[in-house]
Amino acid sequence: MAIIEVNGLRKAYGGRTAVDGVSFSVGEGEIFGILGSNGAGKTTTVECVEGLRTPDAGTVRVAGLDPVSDHEKVTRILGAQLQESELQPKLTVREALELYAAFHRAPAAWRPLAERLGLEAVLRTRFAKLSGGQKQRLFIALALIGSPRVVVLDELTTGLDPRARRDTWSLIEEIRDSGVTVLLVTHFMEEAQRLCDRVAVIDRGRVAALDTPAGLISRSTASTVISFVPSRPLDDGELAGLPQAASVETTDGRIVINGTDETVDAVVSLLARHHVTARQLRITDATLDDAFLDLTAPGGPAGTLTEEEKA
Numbered sequence: 001m002a003i004i005e006v007n008g009l010r011k012a013y014g015g016r017t018a019v020d021g022v023s024f025s026v027g028e029g030e031i032f033g034i035l036g037s038n039g040a041g042k043t044t045t046v047e048c049v050e051g052l053r054t055p056d057a058g059t060v061r062v063a064g065l066d067p068v069s070d071h072e073k074v075t076r077i078l079g080a081q082l083q084e085s086e087l088q089p090k091l092t093v094r095e096a097l098e099l100y101a102a103f104h105r106a107p108a109a110w111r112p113l114a115e116r117l118g119l120e121a122v123l124r125t126r127f128a129k130l131s132g133g134q135k136q137r138l139f140i141a142l143a144l145i146g147s148p149r150v151v152v153l154d155e156l157t158t159g160l161d162p163r164a165r166r167d168t169w170s171l172i173e174e175i176r177d178s179g180v181t182v183l184l185v186t187h188f189m190e191e192a193q194r195l196c197d198r199v200a201v202i203d204r205g206r207v208a209a210l211d212t213p214a215g216l217i218s219r220s221t222a223s224t225v226i227s228f229v230p231s232r233p234l235d236d237g238e239l240a241g242l243p244q245a246a247s248v249e250t251t252d253g254r255i256v257i258n259g260t261d262e263t264v265d266a267v268v269s270l271l272a273r274h275h276v277t278a279r280q281l282r283i284t285d286a287t288l289d290d291a292f293l294d295l296t297a298p299g300g301p302a303g304t305l306t307e308e309e310k311a
C-alpha cells in the first residue's frame, strides 16, 4: 500500500519552475530514493511532502492526508531530519532528545533510541562538539522520536567519511527493518544502489526515470562496461562504430567501452577478425553512477518511462 502519493506536483519560485509535474508513490516499508543533480528539484519535492511548501499544482498525500491542510496530523506520521542550523550549538544531546520528545504527543522513549543510535556516550556533549557522524545520528534520533511511520532523510551522509557513511547506511536499513518507510534524498549513487528499493531520478524538475536500482542500470544504454588492453592498436573508427556503444575511451593503452551485451559480442568478433588478443579483459555491470549520467544526459533516454511513470 502506498503511504506517500505525489501526483503532477508543480512548484515555481517567482517565475522559475523548480518542480514540473512530478509523480511517484512510495509503498509502506520501502526505502525510496530521490536522486538528482544540484538544483534538480529534490528538496522542493520533499518539502511539499513534508507540508513545508504549498504546491502550485498537483496533489500530495501522506497516509491519505494533505500535508498542508492536515499539517498537524501529518507531523505525527512523518518525521523529518533537521538541518544543522536548526539546533542550538549549546544544547546537549540529552537536552535535544528531551526537547524534541516534548513536541510529540506519544514520543518514543529517548534513552533506548539513543542507545540504538550509539549516542549514550555523548548524552552530555554539546551539539557543537559532536563529530559529523554523531550529529547525523542525533538528527536520525530526532526524526524518529515521534515514532513516525515515514522518515525523510535529506543529504544525510554528505560530508561524512566512508566509515561513518557506511555506519549510517546500516542504521537506515535497521530503521526500515523496524517497519518505518524511508524517503531518502541523495547525491550518492553508491548510497542509492546499496539502500534503495526504488529510485526516482529527478532531472530539471521532472521524473526522468523511476525503477529499482538494478532496473535503472539495465534500462540505460550503458549497462555493461568492457575494458581491455589490445595486443596491438585497434582502429578508432571501428571501435566508435560498435553497436550500442554509449562511450569508448582509451587511457594509457586500455580501452574502456560502455555498452550492452550486444557490444560485448561485437568486441569479441572485432578482436577475432583482426587477430588481436584482449589482455586484462574485464566485463563488469555498469553502476548506478553510469546509468544516472546516461539517464540525465541531454537528449538521453529519459523518455523511456515505465508503466508507473506514464500513469
Ligand SMILES: Nc1ncnc2c1ncn2[C@@H]1O[C@H](COP(=O)(O)OP(=O)(O)OP(=O)(O)O)[C@@H](O)[C@H]1O
Binding pocket: 013, 014, 017, 018, 036, 037, 038, 039, 040, 041, 042, 043, 044, 045
Ligand atoms: N526558496 C527558494 N527561492 C527561489 N528559488 C529556489 C528556492 N529554493 C530552491 N530554489 C530553486 O529551485 C530549483 C530547485 O531547487 P531544490 O533545492 O529543490 O533542488 P535540489 O535538487 O534539492 O538541489 P540540491 O541538490 O542542490 O540541494 C533550483 O533552481 C533552486 O535554485
